[in-house]
Amino acid sequence: MVDIFDEVDEDVRRERMQQSAKKYGPIVGFFVVLVIAGVAGTTFWREYQESQAAAAGDAYLAAGALLAEDKAQEAATAFAAIPNDAGDGYAALARMREAEAHEKAGNRKAALQALHAVESLEAPDRYKELATLLALGLRSYEEDPATLLPLVEPLTAEGKPWRALANEYAAMLEWKLGKLDAAKARLEAISADTTAPIGLRTRADAALTAFPKG
DSSP states (O other): OOOGGGGSOHHHHHHHHHHHHHHHOSOOOHHHHHHHHHHHHHHHHHHHHTTSOHHHHHHHHHHHHHHHTTOHHHHHHHHHTSOTTSOHHHHHHHHHHHHHHHHHTTOHHHHHHHHHHGGGSOOOHHHHHHHHHHHHHHHTTTSOHHHHHHHHGGGGSTTOTTHHHHHHHHHHHHHHTTOHHHHHHHHHHHHHOTTSOHHHHHHHHHHHTTSOOO
């Protein structure tokens, strides 16, 4: 999956993020989160290509091509056809891409089902935790932020693989709840965290411009 932030240089990227923050507020969208899934997927896919059968690889690439062509429903079906025993982390990644396709097709319920299915796979914890975070992002469309925030908190703990991303999402939930000081503190911490991905730090900087001055 193409990282949307690679399309522009750093100055234009920052400007767009600031404009987005001012227009919508610092709310993390599902597909912004999936940029991270794409990064994880690229890394995993390189490892997987070296050790797994070509047939499974062809199926995954074909499904991804359908999604890139905006054939979301066809892509969802193709990803769903990749079996859960296709190889631990690989199967988990297929379910997450299936969820992405369902969401693009407008079927949020099916997207959530695909993400929840990751929990039952024999997959690395980092993939399960990412699927959990993505599912919480989808649930935020309809559920109370006060319900979701405690579910995000465990993913923000030191040493968690998606800690910075989870903190970003927690900040957005706090923003919605009117806990502006807490949200600002999280975003400032992300901005200052040199170990956090540059995309997250850029979004944190942009979101901070939407906070009241003083």
